[in-house]
Amino acid sequence: MKNGYLLAALVGISTVVFVVIGTVWPIPSAVAYAGGNGLLLPSSTPEAAVTKLGDDIRLRAWEDAYTGLENKSEFTEPEFVHDLTGYYPSLRTDATLESFEVLPLHVSDTEAEIHLRLHWSTVVGTFVNVRDLHVTRNGDRWNVDWPLERKSVVPPQVIAVNYLRWDVIYRGPGDDWGSQDVEAPHVRIVDMHPVQRATGVVVLGELLNEDVVPAYVSVRATLQSNNGLPIASEDSFDKISPILLPKQVTPFLINFQNVTLSSVGSIHMEPIAALVSASADPVIEIQNQQLSPAPDAYLTGNLVNQSGQIVNVAHVLGTFYDNTGQVIWVADQYADRALLPQTPVPFKIHIPEDIARSVSSERTVTATYSVGGFQ
């Protein structure tokens, strides 16, 4: 009986001790899910102030984040929210802040410069957004000046768009089996090249729509061993521009994880094309493409939407060639902001260092997606 009381007391005391430990020294993830660390770690340092802001953004506690800003009189809370989530539907709209890094650049007694790297998670992967924050001391607290990126304003205008649109009527369900149907678009792989990477084999190349109608395309590759047995089969998924207009060329990249090129005897390539309704609009100009050399190799440039409608998601695909014109790499990036008419949106595509040293030229294409489609 005495042992029972002793055990109950021990469990009770242990519980109280653990609750106190968890409250005073919480683990970071618990802090985040509990609503940030503002209560336990007030903005007593510049880093703590920026960390609290990062936590508020992660929790989408917009009011708390906005209230704590030093320069909130310069913009409204909705403007602050739209600066982070996008003024128009885009990848940012449904992105969640996966993590952030706080890097002090300069700190004095009254002010500090902090580098904030926000790692956003979206349906097509992650993207990084960097803000350099000015933090000022206000009594015993530090407050952040938020560098708001103001909404691009498109001047009122009429943009005449009369590009083509293709519609398709397929054969009816009751037609005779010998009756004709619309012909699938004719596409051709014009270049293909397997590459061994650390993660496995990558098959890359280019696909041409040699027809006069638009095509919805994909490429499937099957690796075969020396004795002809299939090793693995994968398709290009989103590493391709899926809608190809007549005579348009797209790069493609197919990843085979954990496969070595030495075990591959042959590769069976299967381009897939289906006839789809499509529009020749929007036209996207890719301005100022520039290759930055290794070691920190990038392709940068600006996307300019020349149509009158907003492009919600733009996918940039870069094809990189060596000095013989052989495709040696394909890389891509999604623009996290919507493309407004005539408004440049920058992009930056990372190129692996070893490949960047062999890159001689590049070609960039974009695939676009708009809410409701283009009419």
Added chain:
Amino acid sequence: MRLKSALLIAGMVLVAIRSANAQGGSLSLPQTVEAGRSFSIQSAESGKSILYIIGPGQVLMVDNIRQGKTISIAAGLLYNAGHYLAILIGDSSTENGSFDVIPTTQPAGLSFLAKPSRLPVGLKNGISGAVYIFDAYHNLITSPETVYFKLSNDSESIQERTSISRVGAAWAVLNSTDKEGIDKFEARVDGISSTRVVEQVPGDPCSIKISAQESGQKLLLKTDPVRDCSGNAVPDGTIITFTEIYGGTQSTIDMPLKRGIAQVEMVAPKGARISVASGVVLGNEIDWK
């Protein structure tokens, strides 16, 4: 309902075959019967009897057959081509025999497979057509028939081929012409014809030529009308890629053809090099000075 019918037919067939196997008398039957034609069977059976005729997808039963009577099978009753078994079950004995129902010699329908329905001009052996010849009962006519293939446009016949069918099928291969347009591809057998449409579309641009003209702060780049090597206008919507290289930077724009030409305005400082391409075809280059 369909299942019930199938079970009934299967049951009748089993009964008939078992009876036929029991006794082996022979019926006087024609060797072949044309599909849908009437014919008669002579029976020596005494008394009342029942006749079963079993074939591909068909079972026919004739009952109350009197002694020594000629059994007439009316026109249109047996029409599926194939091998048939006839069994006459009488009071005292069973007679059986077999015969073939063959397709009629008169074509009544064609299944015409023409491929492709769209192809570039000037392609040798690019168009293929295959014809299957059927009679009025949808039996494949396996006897040789002469099939005429013709590719024509509204004004003239362009190409013709003749082919003799083998085991019900005939085929031909034709070239696409040099002129774009929608052509008719016709297969004809003994007055029966079937027509398909073959769209001949322009091929790759033969050459692309651009010219440049200053337009305010920008440069207006414009192609000459883009044509293929047969002189056909390349269709609108075809992508023309303009590339401008200046000082280590590159700008590109994929512009669809509109009314036969593509034009674009680009910011091009003096010294920029501008080129044009479509698919795998390169055009001229301009050094903007």
